[in-house]
Amino acid sequence: MRLWHKFHAKPTEVDGIRFASKKEARYYEQLLIARKSGELLFFLRQVPFHLPGGVRFVVDFAEFWKSGEVRFVDTKGFKTESYRAKKRMVEALYPMTIMES
Numbered sequence: 001m002r003l004w005h006k007f008h009a010k011p012t013e014v015d016g017i018r019f020a021s022k023k024e025a026r027y028y029e030q031l032l033i034a035r036k037s038g039e040l041l042f043f044l045r046q047v048p049f050h051l052p053g054g055v056r057f058v059v060d061f062a063e064f065w066k067s068g069e070v071r072f073v074d075t076k077g078f079k080t081e082s083y084r085a086k087k088r089m090v091e092a093l094y095p096m097t098i099m100e101s
Helices: 023-037 081-091
Strands: 010-013 015-019 038-052 055-065 071-076 097-098
Touching: 015 023, 023 038, 023 055, 038 081, 038 097, 055 081, 081 097
Parallel strands: 071 097
Antiparallel strands: 010 015, 038 055, 055 071
């Protein structure tokens, strides 16, 4: 029996890591190339932000670049109203902007 994601995302595995979608897996592969080039120092996956009321928002990647830039990136194919509201709340509470890929 195959389970379908409600937004038609296709789980994909790269390097033994299961990603929720092909888009997220492709972005991960781009980060690996950037890390090998030396421009990207390191990155973290599935970084949680804790919000009031016990709510949690998880971004797909936190990137730390050689230039000193830190990026928080979420790979999205479909943006729900819940996602938009949580993203706005994170950006209001923390001094950062969440980039979307």
